[in-house]
Amino acid sequence: MLTAILSGDTPRSRILTVLLLAVLVCLAAAPFLFPGVRALETAATICIFIVLVASYDLLLGYTGIVSFAHTMFFGLGAYGVALASTHLGRSWGALLVGTASGAVAAAVLALLIGLFSLRVRAIFFAMITLAVASAVAVLVSQLFEITGGEDGLTYQIPRALTPAFRFGELFGVNLNGRIINYYLVFAASLVLFLLLLRIVNSPFGRVLQAIRENDFRAEAIGYRVVWYRTAATCLSAAVAALAGSLYAIWLRYVGPDTTLSFEIMLDILLMVVIGGMGTMYGAVLGAVIFVLAQNYLQSLMGVAAGAAEGLPVLPLLLDPNRWLMWLGILFILSVYFFPTGIVGRLRSGR
Amino acid sequence: MSPGGANSPRPRPQGGVRLAARPDAGAAGHDPPTEAALTTTLLATDGLTVRFGGHVAVDAVTCAFRAGELTAIVGPNGAGKTTYFNLISGQIAASAGRVSLMGEDITRLSVAERCRRGLGRAFQLTNLFPDLTVLENVRLVIQARERKGFGLLSTAASHSGITTAAEAVLDRVRLADRAGSKVSELSHGNQRKLEVAMLIALDPRVYMFDEPTAGMSVDEAPVVLDLIAELKHDSDRTILLVEHKMDVIRTLADRIIVLHNGALAADGPPAEVMASDVVQEAYMGKALEDV
Numbered sequence: 001m002l003t004a005i006l007s008g009d010t011p012r013s014r015i016l017t018v019l020l021l022a023v024l025v026c027l028a029a030a031p032f033l034f035p036g037v038r039a040l041e042t043a044a045t046i047c048i049f050i051v052l053v054a055s056y057d058l059l060l061g062y063t064g065i066v067s068f069a070h071t072m073f074f075g076l077g078a079y080g081v082a083l084a085s086t087h088l089g090r091s092w093g094a095l096l097v098g099t100a101s102g103a104v105a106a107a108v109l110a111l112l113i114g115l116f117s118l119r120v121r122a123i124f125f126a127m128i129t130l131a132v133a134s135a136v137a138v139l140v141s142q143l144f145e146i147t148g149g150e151d152g153l154t155y156q157i158p159r160a161l162t163p164a165f166r167f168g169e170l171f172g173v174n175l176n177g178r179i180i181n182y183y184l185v186f187a188a189s190l191v192l193f194l195l196l197l198r199i200v201n202s203p204f205g206r207v208l209q210a211i212r213e214n215d216f217r218a219e220a221i222g223y224r225v226v227w228y229r230t231a232a233t234c235l236s237a238a239v240a241a242l243a244g245s246l247y248a249i250w251l252r253y254v255g256p257d258t259t260l261s262f263e264i265m266l267d268i269l270l271m272v273v274i275g276g277m278g279t280m281y282g283a284v285l286g287a288v289i290f291v292l293a294q295n296y297l298q299s300l301m302g303v304a305a306g307a308a309e310g311l312p313v314l315p316l317l318l319d320p321n322r323w324l325m326w327l328g329i330l331f332i333l334s335v336y337f338f339p340t341g342i343v344g345r346l347r348s349g350r
Numbered sequence: 351m352s353p354g355g356a357n358s359p360r361p362r363p364q365g366g367v368r369l370a371a372r373p374d375a376g377a378a379g380h381d382p383p384t385e386a387a388l389t390t391t392l393l394a395t396d397g398l399t400v401r402f403g404g405h406v407a408v409d410a411v412t413c414a415f416r417a418g419e420l421t422a423i424v425g426p427n428g429a430g431k432t433t434y435f436n437l438i439s440g441q442i443a444a445s446a447g448r449v450s451l452m453g454e455d456i457t458r459l460s461v462a463e464r465c466r467r468g469l470g471r472a473f474q475l476t477n478l479f480p481d482l483t484v485l486e487n488v489r490l491v492i493q494a495r496e497r498k499g500f501g502l503l504s505t506a507a508s509h510s511g512i513t514t515a516a517e518a519v520l521d522r523v524r525l526a527d528r529a530g531s532k533v534s535e536l537s538h539g540n541q542r543k544l545e546v547a548m549l550i551a552l553d554p555r556v557y558m559f560d561e562p563t564a565g566m567s568v569d570e571a572p573v574v575l576d577l578i579a580e581l582k583h584d585s586d587r588t589i590l591l592v593e594h595k596m597d598v599i600r601t602l603a604d605r606i607i608v609l610h611n612g613a614l615a616a617d618g619p620p621a622e623v624m625a626s627d628v629v630q631e632a633y634m635g636k637a638l639e640d641v
Contacts, residue, residue, distance in 0.1 A: 209482060
């Protein structure tokens with residue numbers, strides 16, 4: 001049963017299984033295990049980034065396509081919800097319309113980019129996606145009347161998803177709409193992740209891996225490589241847009257910095273590489289480690305710097321303001337020691 | 351530029367060997383296919399030419415390949431054999447001429463489209479999916495043949511028919527015991543066998559083998575050669591074989607065509623082509639002395 005849910009793609013490592021189960025349990029019970037606004041924010045961000053990173057892994061890890069337009073698709077989904085909620089008002093229908101239109105717009109844009117540029121060499125495709133993504137980011141900033149420009153958009157979502165909606169208490173935790181919102185994000189992320197896992201283990205997924213390995217031979221045995229690459233780009237874009245919609249529902253705000261920035265694109269790349277490309281489960285570990293580091297490394301360093309007070313040099317190195325440097329060091333170390341990512345390393349058993 | 355250059359010896363008709371028509375020799379050197387033959391002609395090239403800058407790598411090769419026939423393509427290194435294969439399978443675009451498969455002009459079709467129409471090829475340099483398993487390599491071929499590549503919601507493993515067929519092919523090339531191994535872990539000989547297995551799995555109307563036993567040990571080569579011999583029994587297919595080993599050609603070929611400097615130099619039954627002094631001296635050199 002469990003194997004069927006995982007599409008036959010089991011973790012294939014005892015440690016990895018334990019880690020994944022721990023992540024699943026922690027995320028499933030996050031509102032009760034880690035009460036508090038910040039913890040819930042972190043848990044929701046992890047859920048959304050798992051989907052976003054997994055959808056990028058479909059492109060980079062499984063198909064061998066380097067794209068810098070992934071945040072653009074993420075942003076399309078987010079702005080879809082924001083615009084629909086702004087213009088249609090606070091309703092479930094607005095969320096549905098916004099989510100669907102964001103995903104469709106992302107898929108159509110990916111189709112256009114794919115058909116025009118996936119025939120060229122990989123480096124040119126990467127450059128084209130970078131150019132398109134930059135153009136869209138500029139456009140969103142400039143079209144102030146529609147997108148809110150640099151300030152972004154703030155909007156209302158159905159009351160049942162907001163903290164104002166209260167409906168009791170469980171295990172000492174006040175139940176409110178924010179928890180419903182979290183479970184909406186959690187459930188949708190879980191379904192989307194399992195869907196991606198199914199896609200990469202489907203006949204289609206096998207073709208993508210063949211194309212990544214040897215596109216020349218894939219073509220020679222009858223696969224129309226450009227079609228498959230384009231389809232993978234569209235699927236990946238649509239899922240990224242759905243992740244963007246979830247983010248917009250969770251935050252009740254969208255802006256260029258939260259959805260379209262190049263920094264997010266770099267974060268996604270780092271998460272894929274740290275977790276392990278072409279594994280899907282790598283997206284889970286990569287997102288968990290990275291988001292936790294982003295949210296808690298600074299605080300941890302503050303505690304460590306306090307503990308090391310009086311010692312030479314160490315408090316300076318552990319200054320909370322230097323958290324980005326340590327994040328960079330962590331990344332370099334992980335690439336050095338786990339070139340195939342954490343999942344690759346755990347699966348190889350070495 | 352004339353193929354072969356001014357110093358190249360020109361073949362003269364000898365015995366039953368049909369010496370090929372040259373671009374400047376009209377149609378006299380190559381008999382037009384009869385109507386009966388046309389009905390069984392699976393693959394044909396007509397004036398097929400490719401130029402790389404000033405160099406003519408394949409020079410107006412006109413040839414028909416009939417069902418039930420194994421044609422060996424021979425010639426010295428650099429004669430254009432693999433380039434001719436590349437033109438037929440679409441890896442290189444022709445500068446002039448046409449390729450037709452079962453009467454359909456496929457000259458402008460992509461590699462994948464030609465393959466889907468029944469043209470299958472194994473490569474001279476092993477060309478596999480190195481990080482996938484042996485079984486997965488063959489499964490991918492059968493999946494392509496069955497047009498199941500766009501299945502999104504079923505798992506690949508659930509297509510048990512494809513897996514069973516792939517296992518059967520691996521059994522034929524004696525690679526069943528390595529089904530779960532990564533291709534990159536296989537010996538060169540086994541990779542060559544897998545290359546052949548993938549072509550067999552494709553089940554094409556036209557088989558194109560480019561030096562299938564190159565680099566294989568004396569123990570491994572017979573497995574592949576027996577398979578090719580087995581394929582000959584199917585009268586619906588035609589087999590093209592680029593090969594240097596004359597003993598292999600003598601055993602398997604129904605017909606030999608000789609390429610020299612990209613042009614078709616001779617075409618006929620093996621015994622006659624091999625016995626032809628002009629072919630031995632001009633195109634085979636010492637190679638045929640061992641025959």
